[in-house]
Amino acid sequence: MLGARRPHSSAALLSAVLLLHVQAAAAVSFQVLAPSGPLSAPLGGTVLLSCHLSPTLSAQAMQVKWSRLGQDVHLYLPDGSEVQGERYRGRTELLRDGIQSGSLVLRIRNLTLQDEGHYLCDFQSDSTVGNATLELCVTSSGSDPLLHIGGYDGKQMNVTCLSVGWYPKPKVLWSNGHKERLTPSNKEKISRNQGLFDVSSSVVVTEHSDPTLICAIIPSSPGPEKVSAILISDDFFPQVSSWKVGLFLFLSVCVCLLFLPACYLWRVQRAKRKSSNLTTKK
The missing domain is CATH 2.60.40.10 (Immunoglobulins)
Structure with a gap:
């Protein structure tokens, strides 16, 4: 009789072991x-x-x-x-x-x-x-920078860089054709439009400035920067060439040299006329 009960005991033991495994699996952290x-x-x-x-x-x-x-x-x-x-x-x-x-x-x-x-x-x-x-x-990567020239008075001008639609807020960097960093003329202006940032910045350009200006918009988050450049024409700041200055001086000297003999001859002729008039009256 004991031998007949062993299979049931083994099955019960196996069930208990499986139950323990299930409970352990359920409790796994x-x-x-x-x-x-x-x-x-x-x-x-x-x-x-x-x-x-x-x-x-x-x-x-x-x-x-x-x-x-x-x-x-x-x-x-x-x-x-x-x-x-x-x-x-x-x-x-x-x-x-x-x-x-x-x-x-x-x-x-x-x-x-x-x-x-x-x-x-x-x-x-x-x-x-x-x-x-x-x-x-x-x-959000904004628009390519737009460069605008304004405030021109014959001696200097303002160049403004504008870009819209950025998030988060970007930075504006100016440089010239020699890759030298330029200082803006005023603090960059930042406004928000439907949660996105619009940014603008300006620099002053004179006749002594490098004619090439580069405006770069640098994102605060990973992403490509946007860059635009402008070349300021010499027509804005006309300069007199050295050979033109030399020619002007040369012509001025020539005029003076011609004027002095002509003035002398005119005085001589005038004196002769006066002398001739006096002789005739006598």
Whole structure:
């Protein structure tokens, strides 16, 4: 009879071991990892926010939520359903390709300036909760600089550099044809239009300045700078050539040399006329 009971005892032991393994797996702790540096994406573009578990675990039966400033962005539920946040409705998509290995990626489309900030990625199992933070920076590359000449008084002029549609606020750098840094004539002017920055800056140009001016708009975030250049024509500051000055002096001397003998001869002739008139009267 004892021998007949052994298979049941073995089965019970095996079931107990399996139950312990299941409970241990359910109680496994994990960490949530995310990119440490800020992510940059263009205004109106698309960004991918990724989080994954360490050690590698399946997140299929977990709840995963992305949120920002306490507001839900996108929610994944253990039954496989999803809920989009109200502000992000129609703009988010969950990429589940790596869900079995604990990796989920949230795609956000049509980015706005209001989407910039810190996002919380939260994983929750029956026994463990973990989260990580991601930073998103939204950028906008403005227009090519427009150079405008004004305030010309014959001796100097103002050259203004204008560029619009930047985010975040850019810097303006002036240089000449020799790559020497120039100092603006006044502090750069910055205004905001629908959240984007418009910037303008001016330099003073005189007849002694390098005729080549270069205006560069330098973004504060990673991205290409925008550059425009202008060549100031000599017509703005007419200069008399040295050979013209020499010719003028030469002609002036010649006129003087011709004028003095002519004046002398005129006086001689005048004296003779007076003498002749006196003789005739007598």
